[in-house]
Amino acid sequence: MRAEGAISVKAVIKGKKREVKEVCIRKDKKTKDFNYIRKIARMNDIPVKELGQEELEAMASGKSHGGVLAEVSFRKEDLLEEGDVFFLDGIEDPYNLGYAMRTLYAFGVKNVILNDRDYSLMEGQLLKSSAGAYDLLNIQIAKDPVSIVKDMKENGYHVYGLYRGEEPKDVFDVTFEPKSLFLLGGEKRGIHSDLLELCDDYLFISYGSDFRNSLNACAALDVVATLLYAQRRK
Numbered sequence: 727m728r729a730e731g732a733i734s735v736k737a738v739i740k741g742k743k744r745e746v747k748e749v750c751i752r753k754d755k756k757t758k759d760f761n762y763i764r765k766i767a768r769m770n771d772i773p774v775k776e777l778g779q780e781e782l783e784a785m786a787s788g789k790s791h792g793g794v795l796a797e798v799s800f801r802k803e804d805l806l807e808e809g810d811v812f813f814l815d816g817i818e819d820p821y822n823l824g825y826a827m828r829t830l831y832a833f834g835v836k837n838v839i840l841n842d843r844d845y846s847l848m849e850g851q852l853l854k855s856s857a858g859a860y861d862l863l864n865i866q867i868a869k870d871p872v873s874i875v876k877d878m879k880e881n882g883y884h885v886y887g888l889y890r891g892e893e894p895k896d897v898f899d900v901t902f903e904p905k906s907l908f909l910l911g912g913e914k915r916g917i918h919s920d921l922l923e924l925c926d927d928y929l930f931i932s933y934g935s936d937f938r939n940s941l942n943a944c945a946a947l948d949v950v951a952t953l954l955y956a957q958r959r960k
Contacts, residue, residue: 727846729798729853730791732759737858738798739766744861745799748773752782752793763794772796787850800846804864806837810905810954811878813839813868815921816912817943820848824855825944831859833955842869875907875924883907887917887925888946894928897950902957908950913943 729738738746749767751760753776767774777785786795812830817823818841830838845852852860868874879885884903888910909925911917931941931949941949 727798727800727849728785728787728795730786730788730795730850731854732763732792732794733858734850734853735763735794735796736766737853737861738796739763739770739772741858741861743801743804746770746772747797747799748775749794749796750775750777750782750785752779753777754779755793760794790854801849801861801865803867806839806864806866808905809836810902810958811835811837811839811883811907812947812951813871813875813907813909813921814912814947815841815871815909815917816915817910818843818912820851821855822942822944824852824857824860826947827852827856827859827863829944829948829951831856831862833951834958835863835951835954837864837866839866839868839871839874841871842867871918872920872924875909875921878907879924879926881905885909885924885926887922887928888930888950889917889922889925889928890930891922891925891928894930896932897929897953898932900927900929902954906954908954910943910947910950 729735735749738744749763749772751764751774764774812835814823814826817826827838875885883905885907909917909921931946
């Protein structure tokens with residue numbers, strides 16, 4: 727596959743989540759940003775091709791490459807690191823999923839669990855919509871979601887489900903546990919029932935108005951990630 731655009735290309739090189747076979751740059755692009763891409767590519771022993779505009783256009787899938795693209799392998803799955811984890815259960819649209827990853831990475835979250843599906847056809851979109859965060863996070867694919875969550879509970883993780891279940895807690899009043907796993911569901915079906923049963927606490931987002939409708943999944947994630955960051959930075 728090809729990563730297109732300066733942000734995506736920098737992310738695939740720096741993230742080291744995949745093999746970067748070569749970087750192709752429009753030869754008349756001599757800005758600081760493009761020279762930086764040339765530098766980090768060569769530092770990582772990645773071939774750099776200097777191409778004319780027509781050659782680059784013929785290789786690109788769209789018009790948003792901005793003068794640089796990279797030929798890369800598909801992304802590797804990661805082991806999660808110590809720290810907070812977000813399980814995005816059912817957020818499948820590549821733009822929403824990329825937006826969620828961008829937010830999490832920006833607020834210092836390193837670990838994401840995703841549902842088991844083939845992401846290969848949307849990797850280019852995920853790189854762009856996440857502003858490169860897709861290759862900077864640790865991502866685990868949940869082939870057996872229940873077992874993963876059970877194992878994390880046994881390893882000391884406190885499981886929060888963003889769900890108005892029985893006796894939910896206002897997210898603005900919660901002090902998050904040192905090792906926290908957050909479950910967020912997609913807008914079609916929410917969090918899977920088998921996972922809800924494993925939650926230690928349910929969370930809801932209280933409003934500052936009489937608004938009666940729910941926030942979409944990405945907006946809810948923004949709230950939780952912001953509050954988590956505010957607590958962790960103290």
